[in-house]
Amino acid sequence: MKTRGTSLNPHNRFQPIATDRDHDDGWYQDPEDEICPDSIATEVMDETVRSIISRNSSPDIPFEQSINPYRGCEHACIYCFARPSHAYWDMSPGLDFETRLVAKHNAAARLRETLDKPGYRVSPIALGMNTDAYQPIEREREITRDLLKVMCEYRHPVSLITKGALILRDLDLLADLARDQLCSVTISLTTLSNDLKRRMEPRTAAPATRLKMIERLREAGIPVGIIIGPVIPFINDHEIEAILEAAAHAGAEQAGWIMLRLPYELDELFQDWLQRHFPDRAGHVMNRIRDLRGGKSYDSTFGSRMTGQGPYSDLIRQRFRNKVRKLGLNTRKQGSLRTDLFRRPAGDQMALW
Template sequence: MALPPRGRGTASNPHNRFAPTRSVAEDDGWYQDEVPPSRTTEVRHELAKSVISRNQSPDVGFDRSVNPYRGCEHGCIYCFARPSHAYWDMSPGIDFETRLIAKTNLATRLEEELSKPGYVPKPIALGINTDAYQPIEREHRLTRQALEICLRYRHPLHLITKSSLILRDLDLLGELASLNLVSVAFSLTTLDDELKRIMEPRAAAPAARLRSMHALHEHGVPVSAICAPMIPMINDRELEHMLEAARDAGAQSAGYVLLRLPLEIAELFEEWLRAHFPERAAHVMSLIRQSRGGKNYDSRFGARMRGEGVFADLLAQRFQLAIKRLGLNSREGFDLDCSSFCPPGRQMALL
């Protein structure tokens, strides 16, 4: 079974589900030395018509989000956003990690949307579908532009990331935090560097995430940890250790999500399991299906993040006991201020 190119999460590039035709490779009998797979990162520029996305999901704590990039170079094999790449006529496989789209007019569109008459502010979740601090942010700086706008407009926002690049913007984040306008959640999946390397190859190392969390905490930014995804027989045994490490790094609250395998992710994840954990692949998938009503995925609101059944219930109990013991259930600093929102040139309302 082919292993991914170094620094990538998958070796596969399955057809997207919207493609009208499919090609199948056939052996024509001609011998050719195998060429080691290699894929460079390509970035396409997009002029977005709008940048604030809305949702009505009861499973998430926000109703709007901004995603500066489509696709994500971190290459996390489990990423729930992979299927969205099919909408752009690309594969949820290695295309998702290597053929990226940057919304280069994000700042202009964001200001336009925040300045519309009648706009009612609520916290924006920045970088939810794909990481706003993935490596191409170093060059494009779209996330920093969004932070600058939120500070200028006094607009609250939540960030979630697994990148230490966030420390570049400590100046803005510290000022936003002083106005009760920002919180940051770090995605923690493992404390094992080798597991991180094969599961999320271009994301920051676990120690780097914890250092970043501590630095933000020291600058007054409210930080939390999201242990996600929790994968049976892969990283679930680390749950309590990750929560303890997050508490020691300054986290005030925590959450978790059971592995989700919608659409093409199931095929990619099973291939990854057979390549890296062949001796337990069947057992892992069995536990996942037991938690999803016998299927790879259950999309129902209320069940898709937590699952059901014996394994899911035990994981929930372990999590609740751990956050109670560690004091990771504080909401202080996470209820952000929406009352100070004021687009430049507009007078603030008198309270």
């Protein structure tokens, strides 16, 4: 399916009844050619949320609070660990995740209400961790920009990770926060190959564009790093050194990596993608992934779920560290975002004076 990561829509694991469409009923068929379409339009639904900040207690994740402006992601990355979360909303982690999106239209208002609570404890908010805050629909909805405006108003620390070039639209807000050490950005850079990017991350910015994003962010005074996430055996693992070198040349100061994770329905989706795009090596890829996870496709154990275990994981770690050291990346400890500048702006009545 053109510009989509998958054409599958696996059954929702929380739904006890599965339904199948019969091709004989004419669904998805052209009245003349009787063929299935090669693409499908994006559907966006609005959600009025009662709360907006998610709390995290996982020792593998370096943040306590996060906000996701959208459910689902039009970027359509086949490897996205967030796909299974779509099942919680009675939708499929497959094609539904890419095409049936939910926009939290009142996110900024809920954030403001939360920050105004007397008992709120300031801690950096990670923006767009589950699904990309700068996916294509943000251009029209501007929910992420509205959230950043609130962050600026309250002088609240925020970090972002994205592979969307739309982040450059918000350089004014990000630079304002960065001047007070209230903002950092991580660019997800998984390949330098345009061909692999089109197969693996259909609606994301091109690799060259992401390098330009790093340059522009650095020029604006915004701390920027990269993450090679995920590293996929026999697919992009050979690019580690080249990716790090290109990122360092563009101005990145920090770098990290994550091994491919295949929780729940993502296992089926990724294996189908492998068979379609890399049938010659699909078996080798899955065998190596199982070697990393104790013979299984996925192991959620804290401490190893992000990197896997065994000789291959050790090799990737060693290669990464050696190249980072040669390039001078990660030489300075990444500065913590400040929390002491937080303020609650005056109310409407005070603003009249």
